[in-house]
Amino acid sequence: MPRTATGVDQLLHAVRARRPRRGPGQSGEPRWRGDYVVRDAAGPRVSLQEFGYASRELGRAHGRVDDTALVGPFQLLTPEGLDCLAEVCDRLEPAAGTSRFIATRRVRSADLMSPFINNMIRDRAFLLTCSRIVGVPLIPHPLRIPTVQINYSEGHGRPEIVRWHHDGMDYVFTIQLSDGDCYDGGRFTYFQGRTGEFDDVTEHDPRIREADCRARGATLFLHGSRIFHAVTPVTRGRRVTLVVSLFCPYFARRDSNTFWHLAGDDGILATLPNWLRLKWPVEDAAMDFALRAGSPVVTWEDVRG
């Protein structure tokens, strides 16, 4: 099964990788509105214990355990919001770069190119809804470059794929922007086990599951750093997804990103300032990380509602 590079190969990706280009600016794109968020969004939930993680391995704060592995699929945006987001992502497609690291063709830092996406992921209603789905306060990730990514795949020519990988990010929401009837393949698969157990897994392992994300707008939350996942090749039509990585300011010390995973995508120079934004000490986690991420503040009290 195709997997992402590790070790020296990962280092070579880092040396070759370049900072994402900034797009030309999106004049005339639709405007974001807070009421595009489905505020009582909810979906079936699987815990990290059900993936084999022990209770002592989980983050704890304010009487809460950070044990959500997977939620969904659910609808996070209204149909009107989804139409606008899909239009925005279509317009950004010319800015997509190719990579052989994880996903073949994608736009990184989409929130630096699109006012719509920037306003969406920094909208308090959006963040509160995402926070309540996971059960911990979430804001955009202070590592700016990987916060929002758009993946594009088309079913002709060389197959565009998402290899088996786990994310560097802990709190990852994937929104389907294409209707499942418009493409074949492109199935979201994951391994229901610990990341450390994935090495011996073969194609027909019963722990390989599919999350049925074919409905347009279907949104899946994944504790991305602890779950191996992949997308099967698209063999017909076109599939577009938006991947938003959020961050819990209270669990900054547990953040799973490694310098080399990030540098594998963005190059070493572009990774350095982001790394400082993540690792530089804070006095008040919610306030300081909100500032670094250019986000409204979200606290434990907000999650309780």
Ligand SMILES: O=C(O)CCC(=O)C(=O)O
């Ligand atoms: O496109 C998808 O459905 C998921 C992509 C993914 O896992 C990623 O970009 O990390």
Ligand SMILES: [Fe+2]
């Ligand atoms: Fe991923």
